Amino acid sequence: MNYYEEIKSKLVNNEVYSRVKDYSKERHKVITYFEIGRLLEEAGGKYGDNIIEEYSKKLIVEVGKKYNRRTLFRMKQFYNMFSNQKVSTMSTQLSWSHYTELLPIKNTNELLYYLTLCINQNINVRILREKIKSNEYERLLCNTKNKLILEQEANVVDFVKNPIKIKNNKNYEIVTEKILQKLILEDIPSFLDELGSDFTFVKNEFKIKLGDRYNYIDLLLYNIKFKCYVVVELKISELKKEHIGQIQTYMNYIDKNIKTIDEDRTVGLIICRKNNEFIIEYCSDDRIIYKEYELV
Numbered sequence: 568m569n570y571y572e573e574i575k576s577k578l579v580n581n582e583v584y585s586r587v588k589d590y591s592k593e594r595h596k597v598i599t600y601f602e603i604g605r606l607l608e609e610a611g612g613k614y615g616d617n618i619i620e621e622y623s624k625k626l627i628v629e630v631g632k633k634y635n636r637r638t639l640f641r642m643k644q645f646y647n648m649f650s651n652q653k654v655s656t657m658s659t660q661l662s663w664s665h666y667t668e669l670l671p672i673k674n675t676n677e678l679l680y681y682l683t684l685c686i687n688q689n690i691n692v693r694i695l696r697e698k699i700k701s702n703e704y705e706r707l708l709c710n711t712k713n714k715l716i717l718e719q720e721a722n723v724v725d726f727v728k729n730p731i732k733i734k735n736n737k738n739y740e741i742v743t744e745k746i747l748q749k750l751i752l753e754d755i756p757s758f759l760d761e762l763g764s765d766f767t768f769v770k771n772e773f774k775i776k777l778g779d780r781y782n783y784i785d786l787l788l789y790n791i792k793f794k795c796y797v798v799v800e801l802k803i804s805e806l807k808k809e810h811i812g813q814i815q816t817y818m819n820y821i822d823k824n825i826k827t828i829d830e831d832r833t834v835g836l837i838i839c840r841k842n843n844e845f846i847i848e849y850c851s852d853d854r855i856i857y858k859e860y861e862l863v
Contacts, residue, residue: 570606570607570609570610570613570614570618570622571610571622571625573606574603574606574607574622574626575625575626575629575630577599577602577603577606578599578603578630578634579630580599581595581596581599582630582631593662594659596663597658597659597661597662597663597666600641600642600645600663601642601645601646601649601658601659603639603642603646604642604643604644604645604646604647605646605650607619607639607642607643607646608643608646608647610622611643619636619639619640619643620636623635623636623638623639626639641667641670644670645666645670648669648670648678651675653675653679654675654678654679654682657682657683657686660682660686661682661685661686662692664692665685665692665695668692668695668696668699669681669682669699672699676712676715676716677704677705679715680704680707680715681695681698681699681704684698688764701732701863703728706728706729706730707725707726707728707729708725708729710725711725711726722793723763723790723792723793723795723797723831723834724763724836724856725763726762726763727761727763727836727856727858728761728858729859730858730859730860730861731758731761731762731838731858731859731860731861732761732860732861732862732863733747733750733751733758733761733860733861733862733863734750734753734754734757734862734863735750735862735863736750736753736754737750739862742803742862744785744802744803747801747803747860748771748785748786748801750862751786751801752771755768759788762788762797762836764792765790765793766788766789766790766791766797767788767789767790767791768786768788769787769788769789769796770786770787771785771786771787772784772785773786773787775817775820775821775824777816777820782816782817784798784799784800784817785799785800785801786798786799786801787821790834793831794829794830794831795826795830795831795832795833795834796821796825796826796830796833796834797833797835797836798814798817798818798821798833798834798835798836799835799836799837799838800813800814800817800835800836800837800838801838801860802837802840803839803840804839804840804841805839805840805841805842805843806837806841806842806843806857807843810837810839811837811852811855814835814837814855815835815852815855817835818832818833818834818835818854818855819833821833832854833854834854834855834856835852835854835855836855836856836857836858837855837856837857837858838858838859838860839858839859839860840859840860841859842857842858842859
């Protein structure tokens with residue numbers, strides 16, 4: 568087989584196809600690049616690794632400048648990545664721009680996480696780049712990662728990141744709980760994304776009456792998929808035992824007075840400056856979770 572002529576032919580055909588059939592050109596490009604990656608892998612095995620350098624010099628002249636060494640190397644990487652049986656079925660479901668963001672990822676389980684996220688939530692390239700840059704996968708609990716590997720059903724809090732990254736666009740040096748809440752409210756979509764999917768904002772400073780006194784829940788959220796309220800309390804200090812008692816009271820109030828019979832029990836999320844493993848160890852209420860925050 569003349570590998571070079573086969574590769575050149577596929578690239579020329581793809582250039583023509585991209586101009587004529589606009590609605591499907593991206594999928595055609597991905598398939599073409601996968602096939603070229605296979606040919607480059609075979610040619611490299613037969614003629615040596617320098618074959619990419621040799622082919623790129625000719626293709627730049629005969630087909631176009633974009634087919635340089637780097638692009639051909641990415642095609643080979645793409646083939647090697649998606650010849651893996653675990654991810655091969657997803658190989659044509661995203662754009663080539665998505666794949667160029669994913670190519671540096673070496674961990675197959677991490678790759679599967681971002682692939683699935685992009686496909687299920689229709690995430691664009693810019694958002695994907697931000698998620699990878701923020702180490703979103705690495706900030707998931709080991710238990711959540713194991714559930715993903717074993718394809719087990721997740722619960723409402725499995726995809727809450729740790730630490731939760733909160734944007735500090737105004738560069739506050741001293742942060743109070745009010746300022747922390749203000750930063751969250753300034754970019755609610757980003758905050759909800761840090762918690763996972765299907766969360767929606769209900770109200771901040773949600774007023775409840777306990778006896779003859781009013782109390783205020785920092786943030787009240789709702790998860791549409793799991794049909795439950797989520798009480799969020801913000802603490803700029805280390806986690807303390809009284810924080811648990813406070814949020815349990817708020818959760819019980821929501822369960823008794825707000826939630827309906829067909830909704831699940833309320834979940835509590837304490838976002839604090841620093842976790843206290845001793846407090847966590849002796850908290851028996853598994854509806855309450857604790858996450859640290861980080862200003863970015």
